[in-house]
Amino acid sequence: MSLKTLVGATIGGRYQIQRQIGGGGMALVYKAYDTVLARPVALKILRPQYACDEDFVLRFKREALSAARLQHENIIRIFDVGGDGDVYFIVMELQDGPTLKDLIRNKAPFPAPVAMEIAFQICQAVAHAHKRSIIHRDIKPHNIIVSPSGQVKVTDFGIARAITGSTLTRKGTIVGSVHYFSPEQARGDTASVQSDIYSIGVVIYEMMTGRVPFEGDSPFSIAMKHISEEPTRPRALNPEIPREVESIILKALKKDETERYRTAQELLQDIAAFLERERERTKGQDKVPVPALRDTISSVAEWVQDWRMDGGRFRDHGMSDYGESEIGSIRSGEFEMISDELDEERQGELTEDERGLPQGVGMDTRKAMPVGTQTRSKGKRWLTYGILALTFLVLAIVGYAVSQWLAYLNVPTLPVPNVVGKPLAEAEEILRDAGLGARVIGETYGNVPSGSVISQDPAAQENVKAGRVVDLVVSKGPELEQVPDLIGKTFSEADLILKSSNLDFGNLIYEYHPTAPVDTVIDQNPKPETWTTQGTLVDLKISKGPEPKPILIRSVIGVELDKAKSMLEEAGLVVGEVTEQESSEFEKGTIMDMNPKPGEEVQPGTKVNLVVSKGKSGQNQKEITVSVPLEGSEPVSVKVEVLDILGVHKAHEALHQPGDVFRVTVQWTGKEARVKVYFNDEFRAEQTVRSE
Structure with a gap:
């Protein structure tokens, strides 16, 4: 199947391709329609030069399936991974919104609260993946989508690993985005969780300044700068950046991994702390120089709305010089492996107005900003007064610092109480009574009641200084899913729908149904459209089709075993257990008994157990008359x-009336035996019996 003929085709037996919406060096992206789940999806299809590489396809599938395990509100979900002939694809959540790169090109530099709120959501996605041992390896604005509601979505987790182990080159082609590489990736070392943290630092740097930390004439020169050069301090490019934010950026961009944030959660906590202080700072103010925190997402959503109203372009910043970026429609989250290098280099050719930077930003700010001059003193007296004042000021500062340091050293340490599982109000009270503070840094779904604490930092029993603030993550309760309507679906369709809804099937009950086709769902529990927690098992009742007519069992008693089997199978029955038993009545190898019995009505497929005669035994028998x-x-x-030769055994014992005459069957082993008769335990008669 040629990529040129894909539009209008159906691949994987269910995905109707509608139109191409993007493309990059590794794949093309199409908008498609899932005919099974009745929803639009983004379909990423490998280019032929990758699809013909078996090793690459295996890595591609493995990494995509690994990433499909990620379920988070800030991560683009992967629904399916498959192939159709020589076409290999990933099916993803479709998002109608720009990439963060689009917003940066047209809106940067961002106000600090807006940039940090976006960074907070990126870190939430990355931290979630890191907890599940998945490293992104290619964090960049092109792989970050902003939904119409302003929500941030990160895409392509782990996909970069399928391209190459080193992430730098593949047969001379640049793979990934060197502008966002960590130093260890630029050296060709193995990427770690801290590599993602470095890339996040680059993204924040670009949001706050409108430019990436390092630019150069070639990808190699940029990679070398990541390894050996320090970036320009963000505040030198944009003095509006708070010092606290600059510290966060520079710590994330440390060359030495040991000096960087150890985990995405640590970076997340610093960002949350800044946002919390910003919220407190702007509380009660009628006018603030930047959007209030509650409006940050609204601001981003408005930018996205502008983008959508112009058909994917911003009104106030033309992009005709670039055309459609090869990363294509960020609605699908297409990740670019080659083209963004040229794109980033061309960005360096933009003027400050084209980049959306304020006048002066991006120039040498040391020249743009006046440093002032000093005026000479007209007399020694004023010089003396100045020296004395400066001396007193220095002594005061030193004295204050020493007093504060001594006060800090005298603060007692105490163990942090365990508040995990406690309701938030109770947790705050416990910490307050212990002489500690409390701060909520986030909310997430969990298996503890809504409003209760899921985690705390520092951990319980850790010794800290009195007054230390304990960071808390609060539960939003179990994440709920709506139970889909499965009635009328085949079992395979129902299984797929349940898994895509984060549910699974439980007990399966098969029943006959007069109208429902075989293997279709005729009932379910819980019922459709009810809400339940993720992972709930849904019991299904499956149709076996119309109930068949009963079969009247014919007798096969006296028939040889092979023929009896054929007769039963021709009647639509199944031969069950076959056992053997000695018989003096039936010939060896013939049926002497069956169950169910002849004349009974049973369903088709019923098992019939047979008893086969082993023939006569070694015993003799004879009837004698007793009076x-x-x-x-x-x-x-x-x-x-x-x-007989085996000893004495009883053939009959019972009460009879005087004068009774009756017959007794006696059995013996050997040629002859003696039969003795007793009346009221007195021996009365004896008879010898012989085999015929």
Whole structure:
């Protein structure tokens, strides 16, 4: 199947391709329609030069399937990974919104609260992936989508790993985005969780300044700068950046991994702390120089709306010089492996107005900003006064610093109480009573009640200074899913729908149904459209089709085993257990008994158990006549014993009336045996019996 003929085709038996919406060096992206789940999706299809590489396709599938395990509100979900002939694809959540790169090109530099709120959501996605041992390896604005509601979505987790182990080159082609590489990736070392942290630092740097930390004439020269050069301090490019934010950026961009944030969660906590202080700072102010925190997402959503109204372009910043970026429609989250290098280099050719930077930003600010001059003193007296004042000021500062340091050293340490699982109000009270503070840094879904603490930092029993603030993450309760309507679906369709809804099937009950086709769902529990927690098992009742008519069992008794089997199978029955038993009545190898019995009505497919005759045994038998004497009127105890080569065994014992005459079958082993008769335990008669 040619990539040129994909539009209008159906691949994987369910995805109808509608139009191409993007493309990069590794794949093309199409908008498609999932005919099974009845929803639009983004379909990423490998280019032929990758699809013909078996090793690459295996790595591609493995990494995509690994990333499909990620379920988070800030991560683009992967629904399916598959192939159709020589076409290999990933099916993803479709998002109608720009990439963060689009917003940066047209809106940077961002106000600090807006940039840090976006960074907070990026870190949430990355931290979630890191907890599941998945490293992104290619964090960049092109792989970050902003939804119409302003929500941030990160895409392509782990996909970069499928391209190459070193992430730098593949047959001379630049792979990935060297502007966002960590130093260790630029050296060709293995990427770690801190590599993602460095890339996040680059993204924040670009949001706050409108430019990446390092630019150069070639990807190699840029990579070398990541390894050996320090970036220009962000505040030198944009003095509006708070010092606290600059510190966060520079720590994330440390060359030495040991000096960087250890985890995405650590970076997340510093960003959350800044946002919390910004919220407190702007509380109660009628006018603030930047959007209030509650409006940051609204501001981003408005930018996205501008983008959508112009058909994917901003009104106030033309992009005709670039055309459609090869990363294409960020609605699908297409990640670019080659083209963004040229794109980033061309960005360096933009003027400050084209980049959307304020006048003066991006120039040498040391020249743009006046440093002032000093005026000479007209007399020594004023010089003396100045020196004395400066001396007193220095002494005061030193004294204050020393007093504060001594006060800090005298602060007692105490163990942090365990508040995990406690309701938030109770947790705050416990920490307050212990002489500690409390700060909520985030909310997430969990298996503890809504409003209760899921995690704390520092951990319980850790010794800290009195007054230390303990960071808390609060539960939003179990994440709920709406149970889909499965009635009328085939079992395979129902299974797929349940898994895509974060549910699974439970008990399966198969029943006959007069109209429902075989293997279709006829009932379910919980019922459709009810809300339940993720992972809930849904019990299904599956149709076996119309109930078949009953079969009247014909007798096969006396028939040889092979013929009996054929007769039962022709009647639509199944031969069940076959056992053997000795018989003096039926020939060896013939059926002497069956169950169910002849004449019974059963369903098709019923098992019929058979008993096959082993023939006559080594025993002899004969009937003898016994006459009870006519003596008295009381019943008489009659006992018949047989003595053969095996010993004495009882053939009959019962009460009879005087004068009774009856027959007894006696069995013996050997040529002959003696039969003895007793009346009321008195020996009365004896007879010898012989085999015929």
